[in-house]
Amino acid sequence: MRHQQPDKAFSPRRRALLTAGAATGLLSVVPAGQLWAKQRTSARILIIGAGAAGLATANRLQRSLAGARITLVGARQPHLYQPGFTLVASGLWDRQQVITDTRDWIPGGVRWVEADAVAFDPQARQVALSNGASEAYDVLIIATGCQLNYADIDGMTPELIGQNGIGSVYASPAAAEATNNQIEQLIARGEGRAIFTLPPTAIKCAGAPLKMTFTTLNRLEDTGRRDQFDVNFFTPFSQKVFSVPVYNEFVLNRWQQQGVNLHDNCTLTGIEPENRTAYFSRENGETVREDFDFIHVVPPMSAPDAVRQSELAWQDGSWAGQWLEVDQYSLQHRRFPEIFGIGDVIGTPFGKTAASVKKQAPVLEENILSYLAGRPLEARYNGYTSCPLITRIGQAVLAEFGYGGELLPSFPFIDPTEESWAVWVMKEKMLQPAYYAMLNGRV
């Protein structure tokens, strides 16, 4: 007969050990700030923009402040996971995979106004909204994202995406899906001329136009008839398609091997959809006509009109009248100390990706807490920008860099210049959860 062993699972000693272990685990996982008392304030904090930057900021401030009246302003109901658009446009993801409900990310205690900002009055500390109301603030955070200026290209509108060989990954999940359909039509033809473009402005996710070129090339190569397709990339710059030299060189070399024709100093200025013709202006003012079977249009971008037409925009320099004027390190407005900026809207040398927001949000949080407490603003954003640069479907390079083009690798075991399957898995499987953790203010 076997004897029953005493139940060790619930012995007091074991329980004490487990409790101590759990507490240690909690201490290592929960940010230290959450274990301390919240900072008290009665300030009215107004966040303009309910996208990634606005939601991450709202969640962080709601957690770190007590008594603050936080209002989030943004009209768009669906929340869009924009880093997934290239995967939709490459036929890998369904568009529903990038859509969630904005409401699901708004923390309790934060008021959501479903409207957009139409005018800023920084002297009166008021913002006029598209619903006719206006909101007063003590601290204003501008997180509107950027505006896609398709209209700056003659004959181009977002409605044309998905017709006559026109694609553009940026406009929406539906546009990304329509772009994929146009690429599939090109592949089905078995031959044709594909054109990829870059605008002369700063753009969000500057890797996206390159990724679209790479994934399309990959799909054309998979047909076994790559030589039947004429692939061209038009850039407004001289021998430049990416701001960081090491990645620029990598991409240009790879494209040379893959037979991509690079056209320098060419800016897309017009399009005739029915004729499938695009017009590019050259440095010398000459206009060049190019026929296409497929074209990937990347629109010029800027801050939304409400920002760029206000006195909050840069007043001089290359970003004048285009982007929000902030100090590139503290993210505080350079002329209105109660105003801060985060995300795609800010005029800084780098920082227009979701990964940039991940690094900007804690800096912004810390500096706003300091501002409210009357302390000097000490947190600094280093320009961190990251982009898993897809070089073919199934492989990517984890490009991570900051101000001055300095490489800022997050993981010692991943070479920031090497193509890798592991990086692809990160892009395809782990970036979206990391993004959602960021929205919740958890990373």
Next chain:
Amino acid sequence: MSLQQILVVLAYSAKPYWWLIALAMLALAVAFTLGSIRRGSIKRPAYAIAAAAGLTAALIAPALTHSSLSYVVTPTDWLALVGIGVSTAFYTLLLLWPLLRRES
């Protein structure tokens, strides 16, 4: 990236697969319940089955991520692939261990 951030991201990444993890745990519990009457050493075929399962998992992992085995090139890639293979083999062995023991 700090350890805390990596753990948070892993927890968020695992969210869609909680049901699968729960199912795997349930399978282990069932195996241990069914095999509770056996006390002997494990039969040899269990090792072969576990190794085959690990190898299969490693070979199909790239394809399951829209990639290909030929794109597994860097030391990190290989380490990840070996990790997948070893974890799968270990789980399979754990699953078979109570079931493929010689009866006492």
